[in-house]
Amino acid sequence: MSEAAARRPLRVATVGYAFMGRAHSQGWRGAPRFFDLPRDPVMQVLVGRSPERAAHAADTLGWAEVETDWRRVVERDDIDLIDICTPGDTHAAIATAALEAGKHVLVEKPMANTLAEAEQMAAAAAAAAERGVLSMVGFTYRRVPAVSLARQLVAEGRIGEVRQVRCQYLQDWLADESTPGSWRTDKEKAGSGALGDIGAHIVDLTHFITGQRVAGVSGRLDTLVTERPVAESFAGLSGKGGTEREPVTVDDVALFTGELAGGAPAIFEATRFAWGRKNAMRIEVNGSAGALAFDFEDMNVLNYYDAREPARTGGFRRIIVTEADHPYIEGWWPPGHGLGYEHGFVHQVVDLVRAIDAGEQPTPSFDDGLAVQRVLDAVERSAGRRSEFTEIPE
Amino acid sequence: MSEAAARRPLRVATVGYAFMGRAHSQGWRGAPRFFDLPRDPVMQVLVGRSPERAAHAADTLGWAEVETDWRRVVERDDIDLIDICTPGDTHAAIATAALEAGKHVLVEKPMANTLAEAEQMAAAAAAAAERGVLSMVGFTYRRVPAVSLARQLVAEGRIGEVRQVRCQYLQDWLADESTPGSWRTDKEKAGSGALGDIGAHIVDLTHFITGQRVAGVSGRLDTLVTERPVAESFAGLSGKGGTEREPVTVDDVALFTGELAGGAPAIFEATRFAWGRKNAMRIEVNGSAGALAFDFEDMNVLNYYDAREPARTGGFRRIIVTEADHPYIEGWWPPGHGLGYEHGFVHQVVDLVRAIDAGEQPTPSFDDGLAVQRVLDAVERSAGRRSEFTEIPE
Amino acid sequence: MSEAAARRPLRVATVGYAFMGRAHSQGWRGAPRFFDLPRDPVMQVLVGRSPERAAHAADTLGWAEVETDWRRVVERDDIDLIDICTPGDTHAAIATAALEAGKHVLVEKPMANTLAEAEQMAAAAAAAAERGVLSMVGFTYRRVPAVSLARQLVAEGRIGEVRQVRCQYLQDWLADESTPGSWRTDKEKAGSGALGDIGAHIVDLTHFITGQRVAGVSGRLDTLVTERPVAESFAGLSGKGGTEREPVTVDDVALFTGELAGGAPAIFEATRFAWGRKNAMRIEVNGSAGALAFDFEDMNVLNYYDAREPARTGGFRRIIVTEADHPYIEGWWPPGHGLGYEHGFVHQVVDLVRAIDAGEQPTPSFDDGLAVQRVLDAVERSAGRRSEFTEIPE
Amino acid sequence: MSEAAARRPLRVATVGYAFMGRAHSQGWRGAPRFFDLPRDPVMQVLVGRSPERAAHAADTLGWAEVETDWRRVVERDDIDLIDICTPGDTHAAIATAALEAGKHVLVEKPMANTLAEAEQMAAAAAAAAERGVLSMVGFTYRRVPAVSLARQLVAEGRIGEVRQVRCQYLQDWLADESTPGSWRTDKEKAGSGALGDIGAHIVDLTHFITGQRVAGVSGRLDTLVTERPVAESFAGLSGKGGTEREPVTVDDVALFTGELAGGAPAIFEATRFAWGRKNAMRIEVNGSAGALAFDFEDMNVLNYYDAREPARTGGFRRIIVTEADHPYIEGWWPPGHGLGYEHGFVHQVVDLVRAIDAGEQPTPSFDDGLAVQRVLDAVERSAGRRSEFTEIPE
Structure with a gap:
């Protein structure tokens, strides 16, 4: 057998x-x-x-x-x-x-x-x-090794106390006005636009890496192109449109500022109109003793600044997250032989199967998902009230 | 003679x-x-x-x-x-x-x-x-050649209509809690903290490069370290503090979102707490036909994405702004022999002296300075009213 | 069915x-x-x-x-x-x-x-x-999309006539003297060291991208650490050594200059001692009308300089090679969702199966492999004769 | 007074x-x-x-x-x-x-x-x-602060024993065939081409940073464009040519490998044909305990890899060389306010005047200049003898 x-x-x-x-x-x-x-x-x-x-x-x-x-x-x-x-x-x-x-x-x-x-x-x-x-x-x-490493380093105190977070999720696949509409530009199907599709990711990353939830936000949502061709065919996220047109009922750009549960200010942008940025999901966390920066366009790298190092020899370290003791790397290749987008889905299965076998709650849980949803909802409500700061209940 | x-x-x-x-x-x-x-x-x-x-x-x-x-x-x-x-x-x-x-x-x-x-x-x-x-x-x-080139390219229509702006001004010289206070952390002397000191720059850059003014903002101001040692001596921006302490009465971090006169959403961050970022003044402008990105930490470079180029061979171009036909370069060196921080002060004198000789209004004028001040004031007012969106009068 | x-x-x-x-x-x-x-x-x-x-x-x-x-x-x-x-x-x-x-x-x-x-x-x-x-x-x-795109662009004349090639393959996994020996440091088993292991790749890439073979070389081979611990266990390329020691009988560093069949000078380095470079396989090709640059540490990117563009707006373009019309991408993900190391092995199977089905010679053929071997052999002979230039027969 | x-x-x-x-x-x-x-x-x-x-x-x-x-x-x-x-x-x-x-x-x-x-x-x-x-x-x-810092770090043992050096000096101002000839393309006036003009710099940098001289070389020199228009006017390094033509009597590209006095292999390229590289003078030094990398296109930065740091958090550090305790910075601006090309000439005067006042030999001395000249001469002799390895007398 x-x-x-x-x-x-x-x-x-x-x-x-x-x-x-x-x-x-x-x-x-x-x-x-x-x-x-x-x-x-x-x-x-x-x-x-x-x-x-x-x-x-x-x-x-x-x-x-x-x-x-x-x-x-x-x-x-x-x-x-x-x-x-x-x-x-x-x-x-x-x-x-x-x-x-x-x-x-x-x-x-x-x-x-x-x-x-x-x-x-x-x-x-x-x-x-x-x-x-x-x-x-x-x-x-969460399961990109560099992102998991970021969480580990924060948890280990390598950047001290979290003081500030800045996030961007920049794409450009709707920047072309001739890109047709789809379920992703239809509020009924998608709930929201950039906010829920990609903004959700950077909110979750913030929760994951800092270990703190977003506690309040002030937001604005903008629709830059209000009408698109009706799609005649699709290829990936893009497609071909005909002469008929349909309204865009979701946000193209979501901007919000806010604060974490511990009081640290945070700033977020999600957009599908940033020409040339294909999938630039970026997060930078500043702590009292250092900083971490990640950009999905360089997904095998985590940048780490250790403020305890004397300034003379200090600088952001470009950690290539492909070492045997980096998260998830034991399953893969030697150093420098980087992973790609879909490896995160493999890691997700690994963690899920292990949690099920152990009878333990896998993460992110539905509670974690709900926490993100509450932030998105608060952004929408704030955007509807002239960006007024909106607390998020626990 | x-x-x-x-x-x-x-x-x-x-x-x-x-x-x-x-x-x-x-x-x-x-x-x-x-x-x-x-x-x-x-x-x-x-x-x-x-x-x-x-x-x-x-x-x-x-x-x-x-x-x-x-x-x-x-x-x-x-x-x-x-x-x-x-x-x-x-x-x-x-x-x-x-x-x-x-x-x-x-x-x-x-x-x-x-x-x-x-x-x-x-x-x-x-x-x-x-x-x-x-x-x-x-x-x-404004007089960094790459910044001047950015304005030229926008004015020439190289990125089409301006759709979005994102700016950051990241420094870290106050991230160390033992850095003493100074006139820069005293509201009486400095008016504000990160907002007026470095936030002012990115607002002015936005005005300059896009040719449009910020028309409304929603902001928040945070003071992350509320007390600092009284300085005993200074060296540059930094210094040595003693055992006495003084309050910090200005913002350490200023975050604001807003919109330009033409309706384009914009997002801004100014902070002195971003460990490892020494003088990262960054602006990225997305247009309907391309994008421009600048970072002062790479001050001789302007990144330009031309969306008219087929995606197969498109990409952000790293323009090294040291060619003879780039702004101000005729006075300096061959290509690749970059300029430094203080060259902008030389260019400022050049433009000012030429304007005076010609009897023409130099720029930025006091009206331009006032426009920036109005944005800073609106950020402060918005921050005092739970980040409520605050229009800026013309 | x-x-x-x-x-x-x-x-x-x-x-x-x-x-x-x-x-x-x-x-x-x-x-x-x-x-x-x-x-x-x-x-x-x-x-x-x-x-x-x-x-x-x-x-x-x-x-x-x-x-x-x-x-x-x-x-x-x-x-x-x-x-x-x-x-x-x-x-x-x-x-x-x-x-x-x-x-x-x-x-x-x-x-x-x-x-x-x-x-x-x-x-x-x-x-x-x-x-x-x-x-x-x-x-x-060869089947990294950015590398395949490089070959296409050369073949399309996008950089004009090939004038120069520079290649590096930098790793650091032998830089630590305590890394034990293995079959890779044993001439009997491995044939050569950095030369055959990684130098072979950059020679093949040169052949592939330029469409020209290396026609002559002048080389040197150096062994920097001449003895290593005998391995007690292995993990990936690395491992744990004991107290016994064995000789290193291969090169740690291979340096060679040479020329392509068309006369273009070329320069090559392969080393396993470049601390911090994990798998930096780099090639840059200069043509009469442009240049291409690739680094495996940024494997989803091809840098392209188009010399026909006016210098004012010219610059290396960072092409993110994840568009639907890029080589091999039709099988994968939307733009910006990059690939990893092992995707090349998938592409290899795709091309091989298609060639077998069509009854056509797949590439690289054994003739292509032999061509690389001839270059490696010439480097070894040149290194044995005080780096004397050594022609490579067709 | x-x-x-x-x-x-x-x-x-x-x-x-x-x-x-x-x-x-x-x-x-x-x-x-x-x-x-x-x-x-x-x-x-x-x-x-x-x-x-x-x-x-x-x-x-x-x-x-x-x-x-x-x-x-x-x-x-x-x-x-x-x-x-x-x-x-x-x-x-x-x-x-x-x-x-x-x-x-x-x-x-x-x-x-x-x-x-x-x-x-x-x-x-x-x-x-x-x-x-x-x-x-x-x-x-030598007086670019990042280069001086590199020398200091080597001297302090921060990268251990020097094991390998790789240098490139890449420019593109002769890549355009219509660029006219000048004294720089005339062997009588210039002595050599890329070799003496820019190759000399990377040889001197190697001597300076490693503290060791190049002890032997194997080289080749290529002239890629053998005839150019006679100049009618000049602007910087470039100019306008007429219909008459003149021969190019110097090398366009100089490639050489060699070894330092301590036995470390080294590799060098100097070219004026690398489209898109405007003044990319690069040196990377690998030691037994770390590495240093510098590129003049990012002249305020020194990249440092400390191999004593565990691989998990190790990576090239991007040191922004603008701190008060970095070489020469005490005379200039706060961190992040970088220097430009000509600042090296200011530092040169500072060091020269101080040496003269102290009655001490300034560096680089004529002996240091002669050492570079000996390397260039050996490259030329090797290039004339089928790249045969050529020792350089002390």
């Missing part, structure tokens, strides 16, 4: 096979190849509304079967975990049903489109946890 | 000989050596309250005489221009008196400590201008 | 499961998940001398069976392709036997340890090709 | 007022304004063959008088120091005459066009030194 067979299987069904479905599939496929897992993920069912397209995707991505209705999968006895990769407006329904049916849940971010949904999901997760049913939100950027 | 003698002199008196006085002196000394000037600056008088220290400074910096009271200099017939390098609380009095006495005026930024003073100065400047007496504010960063 | 089943299988046996075996396995596993392949790779057999360790590796990496002797696999009828991931001293024997047995062959670089072996392998490959049996050398760095 | 008057004057005559004459003038003018000098430089005479152009230059640059024949200046009693800024073919004659006449001498690099001249000059300098007459070569890049 092979070793894999000896491990208890973890039978997975994933709902959705677009961008996120593909990335999650790579996570499920890759994790057992590079890491020692206590349970063996089985890629059982891929769920999609179109049977033909779902079958094609399942074949390509490595899933054993397809279903067209997520409700049926939730009812199946032979599924242990539901992985939700659909747009945000469906998250609450699927996650709640799955948790109630005793399935572990992994849900892509943003956890939900509204605060009410997020609260309902967090309550469902808390109830499920009492029955040993676990849940996690897919903020995979 | 030498050529210099043939040019009409421009007799200058400078008030103050600390950091800014030294930098301005270098401007006056250097400009005629590298550029063809229509008038010949004569470094006539250095003004300082202590006769010994002023005499020593005058000797070192190249001034012919010293005076201890700026009022006497304002009254002298043999002075054409008063250059004001003292702390902000003295600017209004000196500038107004000088303009009334028919002296051209160059005043270091921030133009004034309060909006009322700035308005009074702008009125004085307007009245003086009718009599041919000219005035200018010392926002020298 | 599923689509995969409809495709003809390509049954693969891989010899070796250390660093390269793991990377190749990921190539075989991943290629059909991200790319449309005309044949379906079947991961049939993993070959390793220790049955237990091979079985464990096969289980982890996803191979169906194990064998302990590569000779048996070569004789099997149900294997279409032999993938050789063992140290260089075994390449010639395995590759030649496999080709003679009608198996397609993929062999890791360096193709062989000696020029004689490489010549024999190239002859075997030529003979096999006449029977439709194909072969390829694993210079996977 | 002013303090300046109290200091003994050092009366200077500078020969030449082109690029280097302008830079040296700035050195003489600026040094006493920013640094405390024991003697007061007096800018007495500017020497140029054309009286009109010399007079104009003297007026602009701040020299009191002009002479048209350097011989007359050498004979004057009221001159203490001759500063030689003419092309290399005149250096030996002027320097030797000046030294014999008891004048201190500063000579721009390269010290001479031939080894014989350099030897003669070094002998003259040695003889003069016995009479208290001092001499110095103008390798000003």
Whole structure:
């Protein structure tokens, strides 16, 4: 009997096979190849509304079967975990049903489109946890090794007390006015625009790296291009538009300032209009004894300034986060042989499977997801009230 | 007769000989050596309250005489221009008196400590201008070649319509809690902290590069270290403190979002607590057809993204701004032989002397300085009203 | 019947499961998940001398069976392709036997340890090709998208005529004197040190990107640390040494200058002693109309200077090579979601499977591998003759 | 009496007022304004063959008088120091005459066009030194603060024992074939091309930073564009050519490998054909305990890797060399307010005046200049003998 067979299987069904479905599939496929897992993920069912397209995707991505209705999968006895990769407006329904049916849940971010949904999901997760049913939100950027290292260094006191945070998430895929609209520019489907799509990431990173939550914000939301061509075809995030036009009902740019629970001021920008910045998710944390800076455009690097070093020989250190003792690197390659975007999805599976096996709450939990949602909601409310500072309840 | 003698002199008196006085002196000394000037600056008088220290400074910096009271200099017939390098609380009095006495005026930024003073100065400047007496504010960063080039490219339409601005001015010289207080941490003397000292620069840069003024802001001001040792000695911006302590009455960090006159959202941060960032004055402007990015820590470079270039070969271009046809470079060295901080002060003198000779308003004018002051004032008012969005009158 | 089943299988046996075996396995596993392949790779057999360790590796990496002797696999009828991931001293024997047995062959670089072996392998490959049996050398760095784009841009004339090449391959994993010896520091096993291990890559990249071969060299080889601890255990490239010591019989640093077939001068450095440089494989090509620069430490970026652009707005463009029309990107993620080290192994499988299906010679061929070997051999001969310039026969 | 008057004057005559004459003038003018000098430089005479152009230059640059024949200046009693800024073919004659006449001498690099001249000059300098007459070569890049800091850190053992050196000096001002010829492309005037002009700098930097001399080299010299238009006018290094053409008799590219006195291998490239690299003078030194890297295109930064730091938090530190305790910075600005190209010329004057006042040999001495010349000569001889390794006598 092979070793894999000896491990208890973890039978997975994933709902959705677009961008996120593909990335999650790579996570499920890759994790057992590079890491020692206590349970063996089985890629059982891929769920999609179109049977033909779902079958094609399942074949390509490595899933054993397809279903067209997520409700049926939730009812199946032979599924242990539901992985939700659909747009945000469906998250609450699927996650709640799955948790109630005793399935572990992994849900892509943003956890939900509204605060009410997020609260309902967090309550469902808390109830499920009492029955040993676990849940996690897919903020995979936490699992970029350089980001995990940042959190470790903060926790170790390497930058002292956190004093300030600055974050940017800069993309440019909507900067071209001829890029067509999509569910991502439709408030009904997406909840919000840059704010929920990418702003959510930098809020979560702030929570993760500093260990503190955002406690209040003052925000503004701007829609720079208010109408776009209706899409005739799609390719990745982009596509081809026709002559018809549709309104953009979400924000293109979200700007907010705020403070952490410990009082440290923080500043955030999320935009899809920053020409030339393709996926520049950046965070810099200033402490009383140093600083850390990360930019996803240089994702294998963490910059660290140690203020205890004399100024004469001090400077931001460009740590190439590919050493054997860096987070997650034991599964990969020698120093300098960097990782890419989808490796975070592999690490997510590793951590999730280990937590499930240990019966421990994986992170980020639905509570963590709710915390992000509360910040996004506060930004929206502040933006609706002339940027007035808006506290965020615990 | 030498050529210099043939040019009409421009007799200058400078008030103050600390950091800014030294930098301005270098401007006056250097400009005629590298550029063809229509008038010949004569470094006539250095003004300082202590006769010994002023005499020593005058000797070192190249001034012919010293005076201890700026009022006497304002009254002298043999002075054409008063250059004001003292702390902000003295600017209004000196500038107004000088303009009334028919002296051209160059005043270091921030133009004034309060909006009322700035308005009074702008009125004085307007009245003086009718009599041919000219005035200018010392926002020298406008004259970094890469910054001037940025303005040219925006004006030429190289990035299309301005859509977004993001600015940071990051320093770390107050991050060490043992750094003593100084006039810069005293609201009476300095007016404000990071906001007026370095925030003023990024507001002016935004005005200069985009050609649009900030029309409204939502801001917050934080003081991270509320007490500092009283200084026993100084060296540059830093110094040695004793056991006594004094309160910090200014902001350490200023964060604000806002919008330009044309509606483009903008985001600003000024801090002296960003460990490892020594003088990172950064501005990035996103337009409908491209983007520009500048960081003073790489001051001879302007990054330019041309969105008209196909994405396959597009990317931020690292323009090394040392070519003969770049702004101000004709006076200096071959390509790649970069300039430093104080060159902006030389360029300031070049532009000021040429404007005076031509009888034209130099820029930035006191009106430009007032515009910055109005933004700073609005940030302070917004910060006092829970970050409420605050319009800035034209 | 599923689509995969409809495709003809390509049954693969891989010899070796250390660093390269793991990377190749990921190539075989991943290629059909991200790319449309005309044949379906079947991961049939993993070959390793220790049955237990091979079985464990096969289980982890996803191979169906194990064998302990590569000779048996070569004789099997149900294997279409032999993938050789063992140290260089075994390449010639395995590759030649496999080709003679009608198996397609993929062999890791360096193709062989000696020029004689490489010549024999190239002859075997030529003979096999006449029977439709194909072969390829694993210079996977060619398949980093930014490197492939560099070749395209040169071929399109975007930098004009090639005038100069400068290459560096800088690592630091032997810089620590306490790092134990291994087969990589043993001339018998490895053939040479930095020269064959990493110097080979930059020679191949030069051939690939410029489309010209190195025609002559002047070289020197230095061994900086002549003795190392005997290894007691290994972890990646590094390990723990005991108190016994063994000689280092290969070069630590290889330096050579030379010229391309078209006469362009070129300069090369390969070292494992460059502290802080983890895997800095760099190539810069200067042409008559522009330049290209690549550094593996920033592997998703190609820097391009277009000399036809006026100097005023010219500068190295940082092309983030993640656009849909960049090489290989159609299989992956949206712009800015970069790739990592092992993606090149996926691309290698894609290109190899497509070539086999089309019955076309894949590249780099054994002839390409031989060309690199001739350069390495010439460097060694030159180094043995006081760096005298040594021509390389076509 | 002013303090300046109290200091003994050092009366200077500078020969030449082109690029280097302008830079040296700035050195003489600026040094006493920013640094405390024991003697007061007096800018007495500017020497140029054309009286009109010399007079104009003297007026602009701040020299009191002009002479048209350097011989007359050498004979004057009221001159203490001759500063030689003419092309290399005149250096030996002027320097030797000046030294014999008891004048201190500063000579721009390269010290001479031939080894014989350099030897003669070094002998003259040695003889003069016995009479208290001092001499110095103008390798000003030694006085870039980041370069001086590099030397300090090596001397302090911060990178351990020097193991390897890699240098590049990349420019692109001859990459355009239509750039006209000049004295710099004429072997008679310039001695050599890239080798002597910019290769000399990286050899001297190697000597300076490592404290070891290059002991042997293997080199090649290439002329990539063998004919250029005859210049009709000049602007900086560039100019406008007509229809007539002239041969290029110097190297465009110099490549050489070699070893230091202590046995460390080293590699060097000097080129004027590296499109997009404007003045990229780069040196990286690898030691047994760390590494240092410098690039003049980021001249206020020194990158330092400390191998004693655990790999987990290790990385190249970007030291911004503008702290008060960094070399030469005490004369300038607060941290982050960087210096430019010509500041090295100010520092050169500071060090020279202090050495003269102290009666101590300034560095780099003519012996140091001769050492560089010997390396250049050995490269040329090696290049003429199929790159054969050529020892350099002490």
